[in-house]
Amino acid sequence: MYPSIQSKLPEVGTTIFTVMSQLAAASGAVNLGQGFPDFSMSGELTDLVAKAMNDGFNQYTHMNGYPLLRQRLTEKAQRLYKTAIDPESDITITPGGTYAIYTALTAVLQPGDEVIIFEPAYDSYIPNIEVNGAIPVRIPLQFPDYAIPWQEVRARITAKTRVIMINTPHNPTGSVLNKEDMLQLQAITTGTNIIVLSDEVYEHLIFDGIEHQSVLRYPELLKRSFVCFSFGKTYHCTGWKLGYCIAPEPLMREFRKVHQFNCFSCDTPKQVALAAYLLNEEAYLSLGTQIQQKRDFFRTLMQDTPFRCIPSHGSYFECYSYGHFSQEADKEIAIRLTKEYGIATIPVSAFYKDNTDHKVLRFCFAKKEETLAKAVAQLKHL
Incomplete structure (x- = not known):
């Protein structure tokens, strides 16, 4: 018998990010749910890490x-x-x-x-x-x-x-x-x-x-x-x-x-x-322009889908509403898009403790253009 524990977080389970990422992997879907880039970071910066290690900063x-x-x-x-x-x-x-x-x-x-x-x-x-x-x-x-x-x-x-x-x-x-x-x-x-x-x-x-x-x-x-x-x-x-x-x-x-x-x-x-x-300094001062280009590219792709943009002015993310064409719960449509259309998103209700559902999904656009194009291509058939 294991010792009993009075949980400090009794209502906490597996996060929606883990759930959707696992579902994306199992379904072979493109993951626009979790907020991480799929493009390479600076080679200069990784070289500086190697140099620091070789110089004894370990x-x-x-x-x-x-x-x-x-x-x-x-x-x-x-x-x-x-x-x-x-x-x-x-x-x-x-x-x-x-x-x-x-x-x-x-x-x-x-x-x-x-x-x-x-x-x-x-x-x-x-x-x-x-x-x-x-x-x-x-x-x-x-x-x-x-x-x-x-x-x-x-x-x-x-x-x-x-x-x-x-x-x-x-x-x-x-x-x-x-x-x-x-x-x-x-x-x-x-x-x-x-x-x-x-x-x-x-x-x-x-x-x-x-x-x-x-x-x-x-x-x-x-x-x-x-x-x-x-x-x-x-x-x-x-x-x-x-x-x-x-x-x-x-x-x-x-x-x-x-x-x-x-x-x-x-x-x-x-x-x-x-x-x-x-x-x-240019590495961080130019970042907004670089990532905005990805946001704008993603927006252009999404214009050919039934989703409506809720404009983002920062971060890796942009939200899109769908209540004008479906009344599915946002978690349900996110799961369906992953399984049937090969694109994983995050339902915005997951960011509310009471799961408030405005019929909105969050997409991560901090990806390669080919990743974004592949992800959105199937949504045109929705």
Whole structure:
């Protein structure tokens, strides 16, 4: 007999990403569900990793991250956002952006605290909150533009509100926050004890000439914020699982208390390589244009299908509605498209705790053009 366990996440099962990816593999379908590129990352960057290994950078580096990498990231923040970040006290390298989010929440949440999140939401948010004994306060983004209803945010704040989580560019919808959104958030939190957690892993994957509204642009917001980033999304190496968190010293001090007993330190040779590669500013400054070309190519293909586009302005994803031609549940049509039409997507209801179904599917367009063309070809017959 096995020992009994009282689950901290009793409602959590296998994620929809795993389910759809397994179904895609079993069906031989093209996987436009999970958010990872199928094209090669920079050969220059992989060569720099090999060089770092050959140069002997194969042991632990500093718990907070390779010092030169932290320095280069603070220089980048200064160039892009005119923000002074202390590389010693304000930045920690992490094994991925999701880890950074979890660690930030774990550092500050106490049982009974409330965390405002906006749905549809990246699927780690609610489990991260609940495993810490806190309570997710779910506010739906306004459909179909997926805008934040700020009046409702004000109405839902209580004495127990500890954190407000934002995500821009947004996964799964590709919506982005504008300057007015950030000023609203600043006004709501000023003079309170509320912490902001900003998920900015798609920082450079932003389109249509829109300027990314990082919390790092807003000094008053940054004083109360954890800001989380991903190298994997920026450099097409999601399997590296490397990211970082920026926060003011009092918040980062608590973050590092959790970090040191969980991960302690991250992959050294990749950090050394990234420190060198960050000197190539064009590699990240040109990213939005490169990925927008893929979005635009995918949009053109999708015009020959019955789906209707809900425009994305960032991330790897674009959502498409189908309620005008079918009333199938989004999970059911996603399964049917995988089995019968050879294309795997993600039903957007999976990003709502109560499975709100607006008849919308999420497609990942961060793929080779031939992959996208092959995937969409069968949808023309739908």
